[in-house]
Amino acid sequence: MSVEELNGSELGTKEYWEKSYQREIKNYKSHGDVGEIWFDEDSQIRVVNWIMKRDDIADDAKFIDLGCGNGMILVELANEGYTNLLGVDYSPKAVELASNIAKDQKLDIKYQVLDLLDANECQKLGIFNVVHDKGTYDAISLNPDNPKEKRELYLDCVKGMMDENSFFVITSCNWTDEELILSFNEKFDKFCTIPTPTFKFGGKVGSVITSMVFKKKTLPS
Numbered sequence: 007m008s009v010e011e012l013n014g015s016e017l018g019t020k021e022y023w024e025k026s027y028q029r030e031i032k033n034y035k036s037h038g039d040v041g042e043i044w045f046d047e048d049s050q051i052r053v054v055n056w057i058m059k060r061d062d063i064a065d066d067a068k069f070i071d072l073g074c075g076n077g078m079i080l081v082e083l084a085n086e087g088y089t090n091l092l093g094v095d096y097s098p099k100a101v102e103l104a105s106n107i108a109k110d111q112k113l114d115i116k117y118q119v120l121d122l123l124d125a126n127e128c129q130k131l132g133i134f135n136v137v138h139d140k141g142t143y144d145a146i147s148l149n150p151d152n153p154k155e156k157r158e159l160y161l162d163c164v165k166g167m168m169d170e171n172s173f174f175v176i177t178s179c180n181w182t183d184e185e186l187i188l189s190f191n192e193k194f195d196k197f198c199t200i201p202t203p204t205f206k207f208g209g210k211v212g213s214v215i216t217s218m219v220f221k222k223k224t225l226p227s
């Protein structure tokens with residue numbers, strides 16, 4: 007069984023994100039607006055609260071934010087005392103914006119341009135305790151050119167950044183819990199769901215945003 011692919015859109019292209027962050031840099035420089043926080047600030051806070059409650063995620067745990075955009079979740083984590091933070095994005099303009107924001111707030115957050123579909127480059131980064139994604143798997147799923155292959159490449163990169171203790175924390179608005187579990191099934195096991203607000207329509211309960219945590223699948227011994 008597999009999920010039905012989404013229709014491709016400009017949100018699945020690098021050109022779209024470059025243009026969008028170019029505009030956000032302009033806004034940031036002219037009136038200090040840090041730009042869009044995808045899926046609203048609450049979804050970010052829910053993830054940070056989940057991380058903060060865990061005794062097995064130390065202050066110096068290694069974090070990577072995949073497709074970091076303006077890097078606001080890393081800013082939030084830095085403000086909460088986490089010290090080993092890296093954001094990567096294939097848009098140089100996103101990295102420029104995020105770096106400027108961190109510098110202006112005097113926060114020690116590292117940023118790097120990286121295409122998460124480039125297995126060789128991803129491998130060079132090593133292993134992280136927490137691999138975070140908000141909206142990036144969604145964007146990759148909208149790639150107009152063979153999104154299924156792109157999703158698999160991306161998930162291989164994620165897996166390569168994890169060991170058996172790492173957490174993969176993902177927030178999506180394009181995929182449901184069940185669809186994420188189904189798509190990740192070969193590489194990851196569900197660890198937990200971070201509860202998000204639900205709505206009820208026609209007697210059916212659903213949520214607009216999904217936040218889930220996965221662990222790398224281990225081979226049966």
Ligand SMILES: C[S@@+](CC[C@H](N)C(=O)[O-])C[C@H]1O[C@@H](n2cnc3c(N)ncnc32)[C@H](O)[C@@H]1O
Pocket residue numbers: 023042043044072073074075076077094095096097100120121122123139140141142145146
């Ligand atoms: C919906 S935005 C989310 C940005 C940020 N995570 C947030 O929550 O505000 C998707 C991000 O994924 C990045 N992205 C998409 N495909 C990528 C890829 N192949 N490699 C690296 N970054 C990618 C885009 O540049 C964009 O910053």
